[in-house]
Amino acid sequence: MNEFMTTEAATTGIPPPRAAGAKRNVWSWLNVWSLGTVLIAAAMTVPILAVLIIGLTPGDDIWSHLASTVLPGYISTTLGLMIGVGVGTLVIGVGTAWLVSTCRFSGRRLFEWALLLPMAMPAYVIAYVYTDILEYAGPVQEVLRDIFGWTLKRDYWFPEIRSLGGAASMMTLVLYPYVYLLSRAAFMEQSVCVLEASRILGRGPWRSFCTVALPLARPAIVIGVSLVLMETLNDFGTVDFFAVGTFTLGIYDVWLNMNNVAGAAQLAGVMLFFVVFLMLAERFARRKQRFHTTTAKLKALPGYQLKGAPKRFATVACALPVLFGFLLPAMVLGGYAVTNFDAAANAEVLRHAGNSVLLSSVVALLALGIGVFMAYGVRLRKEKIVTFVVRFASLGYAVPGSVLAIGVLVSLGGLDNGIDGFMRRNFGLSTGLVFSGTIAAVTFGYLVRFLALSFGSVEASLSKITPNMDGAAASLGHGPFSTLKRIHLPLIRGSALTAVIMVFVECMKELPMTVILRPFNFHTLATYVHQFASDEQLGEASLAALAIVGFGILPVIVLSFAITKSRPGHSTEEPTS
Amino acid sequence: MIALAGLITHSSTAAPGDAVNLYSYRQPFLMKPLLDAFTKETRVKVNMVYLKKGMLERLKAEGANSPADLVLTADIGNIQNLVAAGLLQSSSSSKINRNVPAQFRHPQGLWYGLTTRARIIFAHKDRVKPGEVTTYEDLAKPHMKGRICTRSGKHVYNVSLLAWMIAAKGEAAGEAWARGLKANLARKPQGNDRAQVKAVFQGECDVAVGNTYYMGKMMTNKKNPEQKNWAAAVNLIFPNQKDRGTHVNISGAGITKSAKNKAGAIRLIEFLTGDAAQKIYAEDNFEYPIKVGAKLHPIVAGWGKFKADETFLFKIAEHRITATRIMDKVRFNN
Numbered sequence: 001m002n003e004f005m006t007t008e009a010a011t012t013g014i015p016p017p018r019a020a021g022a023k024r025n026v027w028s029w030l031n032v033w034s035l036g037t038v039l040i041a042a043a044m045t046v047p048i049l050a051v052l053i054i055g056l057t058p059g060d061d062i063w064s065h066l067a068s069t070v071l072p073g074y075i076s077t078t079l080g081l082m083i084g085v086g087v088g089t090l091v092i093g094v095g096t097a098w099l100v101s102t103c104r105f106s107g108r109r110l111f112e113w114a115l116l117l118p119m120a121m122p123a124y125v126i127a128y129v130y131t132d133i134l135e136y137a138g139p140v141q142e143v144l145r146d147i148f149g150w151t152l153k154r155d156y157w158f159p160e161i162r163s164l165g166g167a168a169s170m171m172t173l174v175l176y177p178y179v180y181l182l183s184r185a186a187f188m189e190q191s192v193c194v195l196e197a198s199r200i201l202g203r204g205p206w207r208s209f210c211t212v213a214l215p216l217a218r219p220a221i222v223i224g225v226s227l228v229l230m231e232t233l234n235d236f237g238t239v240d241f242f243a244v245g246t247f248t249l250g251i252y253d254v255w256l257n258m259n260n261v262a263g264a265a266q267l268a269g270v271m272l273f274f275v276v277f278l279m280l281a282e283r284f285a286r287r288k289q290r291f292h293t294t295t296a297k298l299k300a301l302p303g304y305q306l307k308g309a310p311k312r313f314a315t316v317a318c319a320l321p322v323l324f325g326f327l328l329p330a331m332v333l334g335g336y337a338v339t340n341f342d343a344a345a346n347a348e349v350l351r352h353a354g355n356s357v358l359l360s361s362v363v364a365l366l367a368l369g370i371g372v373f374m375a376y377g378v379r380l381r382k383e384k385i386v387t388f389v390v391r392f393a394s395l396g397y398a399v400p401g402s403v404l405a406i407g408v409l410v411s412l413g414g415l416d417n418g419i420d421g422f423m424r425r426n427f428g429l430s431t432g433l434v435f436s437g438t439i440a441a442v443t444f445g446y447l448v449r450f451l452a453l454s455f456g457s458v459e460a461s462l463s464k465i466t467p468n469m470d471g472a473a474a475s476l477g478h479g480p481f482s483t484l485k486r487i488h489l490p491l492i493r494g495s496a497l498t499a500v501i502m503v504f505v506e507c508m509k510e511l512p513m514t515v516i517l518r519p520f521n522f523h524t525l526a527t528y529v530h531q532f533a534s535d536e537q538l539g540e541a542s543l544a545a546l547a548i549v550g551f552g553i554l555p556v557i558v559l560s561f562a563i564t565k566s567r568p569g570h571s572t573e574e575p576t577s
Numbered sequence: 578m579i580a581l582a583g584l585i586t587h588s589s590t591a592a593p594g595d596a597v598n599l600y601s602y603r604q605p606f607l608m609k610p611l612l613d614a615f616t617k618e619t620r621v622k623v624n625m626v627y628l629k630k631g632m633l634e635r636l637k638a639e640g641a642n643s644p645a646d647l648v649l650t651a652d653i654g655n656i657q658n659l660v661a662a663g664l665l666q667s668s669s670s671s672k673i674n675r676n677v678p679a680q681f682r683h684p685q686g687l688w689y690g691l692t693t694r695a696r697i698i699f700a701h702k703d704r705v706k707p708g709e710v711t712t713y714e715d716l717a718k719p720h721m722k723g724r725i726c727t728r729s730g731k732h733v734y735n736v737s738l739l740a741w742m743i744a745a746k747g748e749a750a751g752e753a754w755a756r757g758l759k760a761n762l763a764r765k766p767q768g769n770d771r772a773q774v775k776a777v778f779q780g781e782c783d784v785a786v787g788n789t790y791y792m793g794k795m796m797t798n799k800k801n802p803e804q805k806n807w808a809a810a811v812n813l814i815f816p817n818q819k820d821r822g823t824h825v826n827i828s829g830a831g832i833t834k835s836a837k838n839k840a841g842a843i844r845l846i847e848f849l850t851g852d853a854a855q856k857i858y859a860e861d862n863f864e865y866p867i868k869v870g871a872k873l874h875p876i877v878a879g880w881g882k883f884k885a886d887e888t889f890l891f892k893i894a895e896h897r898i899t900a901t902r903i904m905d906k907v908r909f910n911n
Contacts, residue, residue: 060898069905137779152780153763162767243729243767243910256630257731257901259658340800406634413638420642433642437626437635516631520598520624520644523605531604531627536769539800 037377047407055265084168093179113560118325120552124237186220336542360507371454401512461495690827717757730909793863
């Protein structure tokens, strides 16, 4: 592998010329990859298409009613939330990633992994915890009332946690790690040469960051922020609890209260087109740019030794997100778990934990396999049709979970009943439901929803490998599979691990799809917590909630160390300066 | 993969012959003691999925092959939607008909009430003068401005309350009432019924709207003893005692069209409306038993007898979509 790593080639962005001798071989592989990619991607798009088709079925017109009443509010609230969470996660995620990747200050080694911890905290859980602390009846306001002698609400002003700002803060606190994770990986993969060149040419650290490092990390940052925005857009638990009227809340309202699933699917379709529009706009904005790394001279990042005020600032800036996104809520949950130990601790929780971990692990590995296959399929042949189907397949993340679950229900129900009908007609036997209401249905649902995570991070990582590598491999007689195995996989292993763990953690927290698709008598930790939390009795499920966080943390920490090590030439020793 | 296969076999315990398969809107921790008692008495196993959203779509997609025999809901609205979608079948059992009064079951036996709950007013003991609030209509009057707390206007319980108002007094009056109530709210609608009483206790508002059983749960809460203080701060007001009576809703059950084990499902409804189960509902969850003559929890009995409105529940359910739209129109949740 090393001989490839030290290959220094000029970047052109032009696909590699195919070696004549390898031509036939290459073509036969190409067919398999393209066809396989399209087929897998198509299977993943079925539930999304099903949602759009449900939207086309005739039903009561909801648009005139919504437009004249709540729709403008849904739109402005949703945009406000997206801007709040987008800016918040961007600043915290990129800022802290840059600090821990390139600067030296107290606690940096700790923050490298601790900054990821809030990722394991489900947004609806943290929302519940902060409401308990900050609402009118919570300890903070109680203490204030005691100190200042206020008695009633009208006596003073205190920010309302159950508000747009509150929801944006909660989501920022648990979602910034996505941006942190992806931008840190990008900073780690950057060649120090370009930064040194920038410094030699007279730019200070701040301008080097803004004009060199940041633009180079743009694809990764964009993926991080767009994952965050999609998560924000389709959140139900937090906005429902805070009574913040977003578009997604409107979808649920039309579906469940107006009993109009077609109208809900139409709204979901509109939201989907909005997401597609945003993605296309971003792609268009960087259409002429290439991000391949052409040098592999990756010595340890320099590490600017911070001193004085900047040093203290860096420590505080990294500590705050960990404190508010993880430590404080985890301590509150821990407190609940202690007071409710008898109710919260039982053998069931252990069994549910087993279900959660097993299901999440299997889905994470499957998602990685499919993500790599599809991303590589796209890379091999930039066929418009392949690219289109694959992009469409990764839109599942932008559809609210419950709505997507209906898509899965309808697709699998159709398939099952189709098979059953066929068998009845031709063989006189009934197969019943093969997939519906089984773990397979839940697994499929998770894959459709979280494929974007694995595909996105693998694709971003592959995009940084110059096509010259593929060309060199082909000219040495290696087919695509061999090239993937020997060149690409080792190069993208950091991102692949990131992908696996992101999907794992998301599956651990997943709620809306599991609730709708699961088999009889089946719980995950999240559904177990939900049945209590939905009745505002989180105390009784606090141990299970902590377990979600606990099982999520372990792989997150592993991931962090792996990223640090993934940088060729990066030493874990502090450089002496 | 092998592990996953293990998980599949482990969890697909569905339908071994005589088990009853349940799709439920009600939480498993609520249903467990009841279902355990049923299994103990009849040796029939009950499998359950807690499906708060998407039950209708799941039944529809699974079609005739659906494994579900029985559905349980916490409100008349949910069950009426299933009826409208043609997903339930009629049944008849003289035992159930004896247990459940006529206004709490569907005329053709498409669904049956299991328990009733009244949606009442909780008023602060000192800050609300006797006679200040005696009807739902009072909640919309100017003297209550800035004094009321309630959960989301889109929650089924509040939608049903408004639908009931529309059924009684017409759409225009219903809208005027919702508008008046909205104008009197102390804060944006949020939290569950219990959280509203907490807000009254803390001085955020003087009056809350909520279901009766929450009161019992707060008064006896051992795990969160502070809830006893919340409950102690309020009086219970059963509204409209001098005219049409207090709005009551049901939790109910219905047999699915696809039921493979209809006999078992009927047996389970018979059990749930019978003495033993009604006692568990009353004692564990402070609900009003549906069965005539079944004993109330002493706490619930202590609230006294009240006049419940006798409008047929499916008549109320007809106005639910109108009620939802009115909630949008008056921007109740803004």
